[in-house]
Amino acid sequence: MPPITTDVGRAVEVLRGGGLVAIPTETVYGLAADAADEAAVRRVFEVKRRPADHPLIVHLAAAEAVDAWAAEVPPSARALADACWPGPLTLLLPRAVHVLDVVTGGLPTVGLRVPAHPLAAELLRRFGGGLAAPSANRFGHVSPTTAEHVVADLGDAVDLVLDGGPCPVGVESTIVDCTADPPQVLRPGGIATEDVGRLLGHVAEPGGPRRAPGMLAAHYAPACRVLLVDTAEEAAALAAREGTRVIGVDVDAVTYAQHLYAWLRDADEAGAASVVAVLPPAVGLGHAVRDRLVKAAAGRAG
Ligand code: TXA
Numbered sequence: 001m002p003p004i005t006t007d008v009g010r011a012v013e014v015l016r017g018g019g020l021v022a023i024p025t026e027t028v029y030g031l032a033a034d035a036a037d038e039a040a041v042r043r044v045f046e047v048k049r050r051p052a053d054h055p056l057i058v059h060l061a062a063a064e065a066v067d068a069w070a071a072e073v074p075p076s077a078r079a080l081a082d083a084c085w086p087g088p089l090t091l092l093l094p095r096a097v098h099v100l101d102v103v104t105g106g107l108p109t110v111g112l113r114v115p116a117h118p119l120a121a122e123l124l125r126r127f128g129g130g131l132a133a134p135s136a137n138r139f140g141h142v143s144p145t146t147a148e149h150v151v152a153d154l155g156d157a158v159d160l161v162l163d164g165g166p167c168p169v170g171v172e173s174t175i176v177d178c179t180a181d182p183p184q185v186l187r188p189g190g191i192a193t194e195d196v197g198r199l200l201g202h203v204a205e206p207g208g209p210r211r212a213p214g215m216l217a218a219h220y221a222p223a224c225r226v227l228l229v230d231t232a233e234e235a236a237a238l239a240a241r242e243g244t245r246v247i248g249v250d251v252d253a254v255t256y257a258q259h260l261y262a263w264l265r266d267a268d269e270a271g272a273a274s275v276v277a278v279l280p281p282a283v284g285l286g287h288a289v290r291d292r293l294v295k296a297a298a299g300r301a302g
Pocket residue numbers: 025027028029030031053054055056057088090092104107109110111113133134135136171172173174175212213214215
């Protein structure tokens with residue numbers, strides 16, 4: 001088992017030495033490496049068993065650092081950053097020349113985010129540079145929202161786990177492609193799509209024609225089958241079947257997002273054959289919850 005700690009100084013040392021640290025963020029735990037250390041970033045891909053063409057988000061201590069990592073920051077991106085950072089928003093921007101190909105998958109853009117979790121913020125401040133970090137799960141699996149989830153997925157392959165408790169948002173950041181005109185939401189997440197639309201002055205529909213690499217139809221999947229229904233009544237009818245659990249009855253979207261991944265992991269641990277999930281309305285965080293559930297269901301289709 002990797003060491004689990006709340007000691008930010010120790011995490012900084014491991015990162016400076018080219019090691020991998022699982023870090024808490026307000027969305028999910030990330031598997032962090034120094035974004036300027038090619039060998040360390042390569043190890044992130046190995047540990048996750050993630051294909052090299054799925055780029056990593058670079059996490060920064062403050063919005064001011066964006067100019068050091070992006071070649072150009074359009075006014076729309078500044079407006080989103082001002083309103084949402086620190087917070088669960090990732091901006092895709094033209095990359096600065098020094099950004100490593102291994103981080104961006106060779107793309108001309110880089111994903112940047114300033115996380116709000118206090119331990120992540122302190123770590124980034126003390127580390128000084130950018131941290132490349134995907135979610136700290138095996139590729140295609142459910143993202144981790146506790147230190148224990150990270151250990152269950154990655155074990156000793158990670159050098160240190162910084163324990164910041166359960167992630168308060170529970171689903172990944174909203175990704176907005178600011179190189180598109182108008183900017184477009186590529187992944188619904190912790191900032192509601194409607195809020196992005198309001199800030200941009202136009203409705204930024206999720207799942208437009210452009211897709212980010214890595215946004216496969218089947219993703220975020222537990223081992224058990226995930227069955228989707230629209231109402232609690234349909235869920236109850238299906239749940240009459242043996243081995244079936246129900247999630248999403250009588251929960252608001254914020255609570256649903258917070259617990260979604262833990263509930264899916266719990267179902268696997270209990271050996272459930274399937275989970276019936278009631279889809280939340282497509283409003284606010286409901287967009288992100290629906291997106292992850294649809295992908296989790298696709299993961300076990302057939
Ligand atoms: O909340 C989050 O965003 C978490 C925490 C740890 O910050 N991170 C996260 O990373 O969810 P990851 O790697 O699991 O998902 C990021 C997604 C991937 O689908 C990746 O392909 C896409 O963002 N992405 C990253 N950089 C990109 C780029 N330059 N262009 C297109 N897609 C990009």
